Amino acid sequence: MSSVKAVLRTKANINNLYPIAIRVTKDRKASFLYVGQYIKRCQWDRVNNCVKKSHNDALNINQLIFKKLSSANKKLIEAEIDGNYQSVDDIKNKIVNSSGDFFAVSLIYLKRISDRKKFHQLDIEYGRIQVFKEFLNRDKIYFREINIKLIRRFDNFLINKRKISSRTVSYYMIMIRTIFNIAISELLTDAKCYPFGKGRYQIKFPETQKIGLNSDEIKTLETIDDLTKAQDYALSAWLLSFYFAGIRISDVLHLKWKDFVDNRLYYRMGKNKKIVSLQIPDKARRILQKLNRNKDSIFVFKELENIDLENNKILRTRIKTITRNFNRRLEIVAEKAGIDKKISMHIARHSFGNISGDKIPIQILQKLYRHSSVTTTILYQSNFIQKDIDNALEKVLNL
Template sequence: MSSVSPFLVKRPNSKNLHPISIRIIKDRKPSYLYLGQAIKLNQWDSKNGRVKNSHPDYLEINQLIISKLSKANKSLLNAEIKEEHLSSKKIKKQMVSNNESDFFKVAKAYLKNIENRKKFHQLDIETRRVEVFKEFLKKDKLFFTEINIELIMEFENFLLSKRNLSRRTVINYMITIRTVFNLAITNCSADVKLYPFGKGKYPIKFPETQKIGLNMAEITALENVEDLTKAQEYALSAWLLSFYFAGIRVSDVLQLKWKDFIDDRLYYRMDKNSKLVSLKVPDKVFKILNKLERNDDSVFLFKELEGVDINDNRFLRTRIKTATRNFNRRLELIAEKAGIDKKMSMHIARHSFGNISGDKIPIQMLQRLYRHSSVTTTIMYQSNFLQKDTDEALDKVINF
């Protein structure tokens, strides 16, 4: 007994979407061919085994489903005609064509998934990485059988020597290649035996980065700096507000609304992971709020996003990126006037909070302030600023 049918996986993935697959049953043993597409549960027509027209790409996905069904049925029919014994796994393997084994074809599907999730900032970054990989190869097609450790190492050298990228940035490129390779394995477009990453192969490991924040004296200098232009005062207000709220990210600072402040507390949803956050409003923040310009039509604390459709994710990312760049330019000038020779940027506010908090606050409380999902993340982040114990240990050895 054999059958082939579209199948929607009931268990959602990390994006809360349900993968679409082709279920092949032969001799009562099922095998699943994943199509690299995932949708919401209410976008699936279970009766007809199709994607509903509420999905923006329903026509293309349904054509893909029909194509895969046709291939699977042909394999079953040919096996019956030739009286061959084919298992569901062998049928699945036969369905993988050379075209589907092309890295850039799978990469295109990967980028399309990012676009469908409206992660346009990520889309721009990942698209550029795929383009650079193609530039390195000097060809438009690359079979997964051609991707090995030697090729990965050559690409690494190209990024380091020809494009002068940092090792951390190089690792990000490798993660993109690894992600596409993993997707190909899931889709049966690549053999897991060819996988060039992991133990004994090419390791994906981020090098340690130096995080240097301001100290209390430097924060005080910023709070009392004089002779600033209006634009510089505005940028400093954004920086200090970020610092006072335990290093709130610049994207969240720019999206703060006046209505988010209720009964001397701030209530907002984090842009990065959609977590709801509630924080007490420090007295120093009230001073900033009183200085910011506001009229009856004002929505946001900072004017950069006024009139912007926040549902237009691509335009929103662009506007935030532009505003951050302008803030950072002004912050460099402010640092000079305050006599600070450390690097100044909006993100340094987060490092500064970590530097000053040091080991004064229990790690569990810091996790809540940083809004980290895991305390392990907090421990790793905070380790950049915990130097007291190592300093004391060094003094005990050399001070004799």
Template sequence: MATVQTVLRKKVNAQNLYPITIRIIKDRKTSFISIGQHIALKFWDEQNKKVKKSHPNATRINRLILKKLSEVNDKLLEAEINEEFVSASQVRANVKGKNKIDFFRLAELHLENLKKAEKHSQYLTQKGRVTKFKEFVGKDKLNFKEITVFLLKNFEGYLLNQKKRKPRTAVNYMIMIRKIYNLAISEGLAENSNYPFGKGKIQIRIPESDKVGLSIEEVKKLETAKDLSFAQQDAVNVWLTSFYFAGIRVSDMLQLRKSDFKDGRLLYRMNKNQKVVSLKVPRKAEIILDLYNKPGIGNHDLIFPYLRGTNFNDSKELLTRIKTVTRNLNRRLELVAKELKIDKKLSMHIARHTFGNISGDKIPIQMLQKLYRHSSITTTIAYQSSFLKKDTDDALDSVVNF
């Protein structure tokens, strides 16, 4: 004989909410099945074993409780009819086996795939976003039908207003949720009819970012800077080298080896999109590179010393080390900017923006696409739009200068 009862387990989560469970006692052994819902203690009707009407989702949760109770009793009844022995844990396993994969479980599988593919940067970033979404929802299980336009709008407002995140950050969260929802549809785990994205629903628009680059005069300040510490001068050298090569990303800069330079050209494969790059070594870059081409440096040794001793076969270790070095470089560049009275946030990434700012209207867009190593010219046009000011300036002057 078995007893089945709904109970609110006294096992509080990080949000001080308690899980609603179905308790099965059979042959003096107990097993619990979570229904995937957590509530505050004040909303639980202990006498009637259900959620109080004062809870905003009382009706829906109580229906879910009845459904789960029915599933458990059906399994027990089926075992009785067939004269089969079934334990409390077996009933629990059978009932849980009927449940479809929910959003957070599919998100876990997605994260596991990123980890197996050694895409550690994406893994860590998206794991953080999934965790933040779970904190907002306040429960460990979220069916795809529950991901409504209303829920996503509230989540967006939560990110922008309570967490003070930037609009682009909020967009990144929506892109992550949409990606997992699309995966669910492709796997038959969710219905198109409930899809919360698209026209008249949640439309993802990437906001324009304000890209600020240094001026020629400010770059000259870096080129002629004196009395910097060794660490600061090294940071400036890395920054200038990146700028001289049309804004090579810092992760690629730190991994440049002596063997990447042949016959006065830089030849390397970009980590981001695996594109092969071939660029002439400008004279200014050559002067800096000669400073690091010391006796004893082997052909396959790193140009800049920051990643020496790193296990390049361990992608997670490499990513962690690159992030640490980049953070240190940016801190030193901030100090340099303050000392040189450059009233802009100086970082490694701004070297790319600086090239775009100075190139302006001087270089055809097709050539800029090659220099930036963009896969699509549309990307180049969108990127460069922040720096193309001549046409708008001339148009403005033509109207107001009368």
């Protein structure tokens, strides 16, 4: 005879909270399926096997427990009907693997992205799932089949067959890991199958090289002539980004004339929604005066005029197209200026970091970049601060 029951496990995590689990029992042997919720021991009702009403989120957690318990019991009955003897582990596998198809759960993952209206991410993640399906050459695979060996083979496939960079490979692995975590939380697979983490496949991002323009190269761009109207327009966007501490292209395109008040720029960053207030440098003012030809325009740059800003999908596609066009023009500008470095809209941000180097206190740079943590600023600026390293090398070699 077998049974399922909601229980509170006896081993706490580092926060001294205890995990809630569904216990599967047969022949006095038990196995556990974790719900994914942690509570204090005093918050568990041992009589009714549920969370006490005193817990702030008792109703939602108890609904989750009931859902998982009902699902597990249904799968347990189906396993019992089989007729052949099954151990508690066999029954557990029946429960967690009966609907544990990776690509079925990937639909949940994609829907959650769609619900957040992250359509650019949705397109990218859908494409990555299709690449994984291409690698497997099958439309269905259970989570228990996705082991460390298969993950490493996929890693090798991406790098050697698809010619994908190591950094992008890491994003593929994060996608697989996220879908795995959804499956575990939904009781569709066992955490023991998890192929990621210490002693397993570890996701590591390789260091990337950030190269910005130097002061002389910026001056060359500021004084260059013999540009077409389209090339000068793209360069104006690039220089404005640089003059305002490397604001991102999406924020540049969202700039409105009304954002400039009393010799200051006020705008909300698209990435983290933080308010930015910056004094308008003289160089930026001259560009704004050049662009301000149509007094009836709303935006500094015309590309988002008459675009439904509430339609994230259309807006994302539009910004992507504009960025691509600007970058193509900037490549021509760089060639005319005799600059052999890659120039794109994002390089304006790297260029500001490169020139600021160790000249500006890190706390001020944090405010300019609007980073949530000064640690992020330190890590970002470490790509550009080479003075101490160069001096140390010179001292050794200057015999």
